[in-house]
Amino acid sequence: MRDQDIIDKAKELAQLHEKRSKDPRATRVLGFLKAKGLLLVDWIPARPSIKFNVVDALWVGENVEPRVLELLPAVVIHFPKTAINVNKLPKQLTEIVDQLKLQAPTGPSYQGFTYEMFKMWTEFKPKDKRVVPLSEKKVMRSFRLKRSVASKLTELAKREHLSEGEIIERFIQ
Amino acid sequence: MNELLGKLAQQIEAKLTVLNQERLKDGLLSLSLAEISLLGQFSLIVNPEVNSKLQLANTVDVDALLKCDWSARTAIKEVLLGLGFVYDEHSEEIWIPPNSKFILLYESSNLRIEAIEPLFALVSKAVKAPHKNRFLIQQAIGIYGSPLIRCIRQNGGNINLFLK
Structure with a gap:
């Protein structure tokens, strides 16, 4: 393929991508991630208080911004009321979410992530x-x-203005 | 200078000054020059020219090579956190194309910040993480044209991955 043909094809695809990045699914999902400080996107306003369907998030990850797929498991875990229809996640991503919740040190990859x-x-x-971070x-x-x-534990906690749990944590750490 | 880069340089500079003052009080030598080489998406974001041409989305992790004292390294990471970013501890593993060039962004007696040139940052992404960066590379091919295509091919990348 000649360079000019590659450039023309890339421009055509970039135009399609630009159109897709204005899709309401993209503005909702990317706007939420922007509002939470997880993704920097300057062409979309922040949308802190929305809910989105994970199917839409998967579409955005496939068609607009692949980094959405990288962030999706953390969003599902930390914002369970925002990401709805979690049962529609692909099997591999569900497995990753489960492993992350268990804080497993290793787990599967997904689409290059x-x-x-x-x-x-x-x-x-x-x-x-x-x-709060999972750990x-x-x-x-x-x-x-x-x-x-x-x-003695109660006494120590009172003296240090900490909870009894925090005294035990401090002792162990 | 890009606003974000300005804040970053100013805040790191302030921290390094405080660290040096403390060392001076303790009779220690000043810290050696802290050198930051920005890589990856962050190197593109702080480049106003690229930022205006490409539609960039960035997760808040910062890829950079840090050549500095341990206390300066901690200070840099703290500044990044304060600005809403997190330093990627795996930055050393990032592949830098051979003969890559860097652009000097900031320099003082305490601190030097440079960024990999956009063409090389894009080649690194195209070769090592084509799936994650396919839309970015599509846009970039339309802008940088033949030099980018040539560089991707020379470094073993597959251009066809960006034409789907």
Whole structure:
């Protein structure tokens, strides 16, 4: 193929892409990711309070901005009320989401994105103070302690202005 | 200078100045020059010419080679975080095409920031992550034309991946 033919074809595809990037599905999904500080896109306004269908997000990832696929598992985990119809995710992505929730160190890749890339976004602190990186999320534990130890723990927590859980965390870390 | 780059340089410079003042108080030598070589999408975003020609979307991770003292490295990462970015610790693994050229963006006695030239950043993306960057490369072929096509081919990339 001659260079000029390649250039003409690329220009034609770029025009199609430009048209697709104005599709309402793209403006919703990209606008949300922009609002949360996960994606920098200057041609779309931020849309912080919307819901979107994961099928639309997959379409945007396939046709407008592939980085959406890289961010999608983290969005599904951190914003479960925003991403709807999660059951429509492809099997491989569902598996990745499950592995990420379990904080598994390794997992499958998807469309050129490695598991490490997906994992990195579950640890990122978006511009939304309600979102906590997965590794910092609290999990429930219950213990039986001797009365004397329990009293000492309460006393320590009061003195340090921390919760009892934070005292144990600090001791272990 | 691009507004983002201006903020980045100014804030890193301020942190390095404080670090150097502390070292001086402790009788230590000043930090050696901190050198940042921006790579990947971030190198394109801070380039006003490319930014106006290409429709760029960027995740907030920053790919860059850092050549500096450990404390300066921490300071750079803190500044990036403050600006809403996160330094990609895998930056050293990024493939830089042979004979790549860099553009000097900022220079002082404490800090030097350069960015890989757009053509080479695009070639790196086209060769190593064609799927993730296919729309970007399509646009770029329309703008940079034959030199980009030639460079992608020379480095083992497959142009046909961008024509679907």
